[in-house]
Amino acid sequence: EDKVVQSPLSLVVHEGDTVTLNCSYEVTNFRSLLWYKQEKKAPTFLFMLTSSGIEKKSGRLSSILDKKELFSILNITATQTGDSAVYLCAVEAPNYGGSQGNLIFGKGTKLSVKP
């Protein structure tokens, strides 16, 4: 069965700390891995990763994918209270060729950043 596992499930840090969130997966027909940030509303897109070893960066956030070891990490440096959210990892694994939409989500990592 396809699955996506995130760790840790929750994390409490102080402003200025650096955090690393983990996502491992076992899926057939892998197409891409996505990271989302969810506060009290809809998930908002952070990164899409399709190739191994290429770091994607946006401000203090960065992410990398390892397709050989089947995992990805999301790094947040110099954390701020506004980074408090649930971070979701999802793997796109279409049921059949050409179809898109089947995102398999992990349970998320709840990050709390204290002042």
Add this chain to the structure above:
Amino acid sequence: KAGVTQTPRYLIKTRGQQVTLSCSPISGHRSVSWYQQTPGQGLQFLFEYFSETQRNKGNFPGRFSGRQFSNSRSEMNVSTLELGDSALYLCASSPRLAGGSETQYFGPGTRLLVL
């Protein structure tokens, strides 16, 4: 561009009733996917529609159904509601321009409470 919109935002129903949720994708987006989010199971894929056709389906009972109209707007229907159907229902749209990976953009969700 306006984002993905979902109506209604909140809904309270009783067991045995049915409910219809609506989703309007980002203008120009042709693919609409639906997800159920609960504290216990996280985000789970329900189905994907593209060009008025269901292209992909998750592991949910037949009580969950949907459709897509020619303007790409989509509706999701749940019949014979059960307490366990209480959840946040999220809709996501993507352009679906080619067979490659594309980001999905989420709407704010409809929070359904079944009493």
